[in-house]
Amino acid sequence: xxxxxxxxxxxxxxxxxxxxxxxxxxxxxxxxxxxxxxxxxxxxxxxxxxxxxxxxxxxxxxxxxxxxxxxxxxxxxxxxxxxxxxxxxxxxxxxxxxxxxxxxxxxxxxxx
Amino acid sequence: xxxxxxxxxxxxxxxxxxxxxxxxxxxxxxxxxxxxxxxxxxxxxxxxxxxxxxxxxxxxxxxxxxxxxxxxxxxxxxxxxxxxxxxxxxxxxxxxxxxxxxxxxxx
Numbered sequence: 001x002x003x004x005x006x007x008x009x010x011x012x013x014x015x016x017x018x019x020x021x022x023x024x025x026x027x028x029x030x031x032x033x034x035x036x037x038x039x040x041x042x043x044x045x046x047x048x049x050x051x052x053x054x055x056x057x058x059x060x061x062x063x064x065x066x067x068x069x070x071x072x073x074x075x076x077x078x079x080x081x082x083x084x085x086x087x088x089x090x091x092x093x094x095x096x097x098x099x100x101x102x103x104x105x106x107x108x109x110x111x112x
Numbered sequence: 113x114x115x116x117x118x119x120x121x122x123x124x125x126x127x128x129x130x131x132x133x134x135x136x137x138x139x140x141x142x143x144x145x146x147x148x149x150x151x152x153x154x155x156x157x158x159x160x161x162x163x164x165x166x167x168x169x170x171x172x173x174x175x176x177x178x179x180x181x182x183x184x185x186x187x188x189x190x191x192x193x194x195x196x197x198x199x200x201x202x203x204x205x206x207x208x209x210x211x212x213x214x215x216x217x218x219x
Binding site for chain 1: 142143145147152153155156162198200202204206207208209210211212
């Protein structure tokens with residue numbers, strides 16, 4: 001039973017570019033959340049998807065957008081990349097909202 | 113002031129010691145998670161609790177809803193317990209994280 005898988009594991013982009021990160025939830029999970037973790041900081045909630053809709057959103061600009069597909073996998077898109085977007089991006093899945101979270105290993109994004 | 117505060121920020125211990133990590137929060141919550149993050153980034157969920165106490169192996173988590181406080185205890189600590197431990201609370205459907213406690217256990 002595969003856990004949460006994220007791709008790619010590492011990515012280097014240039015300021016102004018756009019990036020798409022992908023997440024496949026643990027089998028049977030229907031809820032996917034995305035988090036940004038800057039170096040030395042705790043994760044920050046970006047948004048959560050359930051039934052292909054964004055259910056909740058943290059304090060992130062509209063440059064951050066997402067999508068959930070019918071198979072519950074999800075994408076995180078970031079437009080007009082800034083140096084400050086360099087971080088570890090974590091995806092977590094769960095069955096519904098108030099259930100244990102399963103995290104992927106993250107995508108480390110570096111913006112130069 | 114952060115909505116979720118953890119203490120201590122850093123902790124060193126000798127193998128076998130009893131460890132306590134504290135988490136205080138200032139918002140209403142529906143549940144609290146204790147997470148473990150190893151170097152390289154992978155996060156493992158240790159506990160999710162909304163009341164009382166949970167135990168798994170050498171790990172014990174407690175929560176006091178009235179006092180808005182939770183503790184994570186590690187009994188008979190081991191070098192493989194070295195990691196960052198993060199407290200996170202569910203508030204209005206959003207997960208708010210503490211900044212973590214870095215634990216190093218030496219043989």
